[in-house]
Amino acid sequence: MNEYSIQTRNLNLWYGDFQALKNISTDILKGKITSLIGPSGCGKTTLLRCFNRVNERYGNVRTTGEIKILDKNIYDSDISLIELRKAVGMVFQRPNPLPISVYENIVFGLRIHSGERNWQKSELDEAVESALKGVSLWNDLKDKLQAKATSLLLEQQQKLCIARLLPLKPQVILMDEPCSALDADATKRVEDLMRELAGEYTILIVTHNMMQARRVSEECLFMMLGELVEHAPTETIFSSPKDSRTADYIEGRYG
Template structure:
């Protein structure tokens, strides 16, 4: 399932304002790539461009290319809905559908993607597999008919991960997935990410330097020159290198807490 992402000369706009400028990077399959940098530098905007969520905002657009195993996700005739099925996303705050049961939350994405004709027994297997994959099955298997909103915050986030992987994407994007969680739930999500990278390409935005150091294989540092300026990718390398001997002084200053 996991696929490689190659981004080339990507500029991201909100109307005439260029929010992110000139990003070129490669994201390896079956790995975790962390994106770090101060608030407002374009990390989350860039992340949303990887599955075309950015363009749901009126006036938003990109130039450049995002290649998924060589196919340009912004190419002519490419369906954004299909892109989002292959490149799933987990948001900052857990967002289970409040009126749906745990079971219905897991299969919601499948049903939106043409899975309404799937037999009940097959659907049951998909739900169990997705919840197993999200390390949630043993905690909820006896209450699948309860509302998703009845779970704790950490469980809700794992439910959202189960919902994302139920449609069998190639890539999983996570926008600060632990920022609203307590330390124990954060550790559970980090352990889960480490397991999921065996099957998925994972890209995570995080403000937590320790988290980036713990979970990621590679790290990209974004920065911004000032208000009204576009965010830029300053450098990207193996995480161990970025946190020990970064090439750029601004990276070292940010990682060491001198700014941001």
């Protein structure tokens, strides 16, 4: 029986009078990499940001329908946004490390989310080492932990942004075009990292790169004009889509 990390039912979202999402109902498999593809402006990033309710930061946003994460509707009145965003971490299009040390970037979330707890240095050291090993950066940065994170290479910065999520033990990692600022070699290494993290984490990635979607994801959602057109295993989407609009997009006829 399939297990799902995220389930949406009749999800709609408006920015003012503009409806950006229209009756989205889908199930995201637990522990898999799922890519969101479609033309620019089709609602991919808006849908991604629904899953940790980041859209609400922008004001004039109205949402109806249901999103269940870990069997709990994230729009229920008793939902803590702080706890939700611990469980559903996000990596943005451009790396956004804090302008502090590598070490402090990784322990920042622990300190923010732990209330009055006084962390032992040995605990923080262990969390930093574990997180950097989790993203294959430990050997590169173990002697540079006090270096400013913004001085790192772009690839290292993006991996660091993933690493700083890990001590919070998220269930889901959202990635909004995480390789768009990287060169081909760095993109390959970040994609390899995604594959390593899959299984332990559910990963959703927005990408405009069709080959990337095909390389890294096991499931694929195709969106158009705010609607979910098709959701299927990635190879099915690319080799035998059911909807002609999906085929047109995959074959480069628009978008």
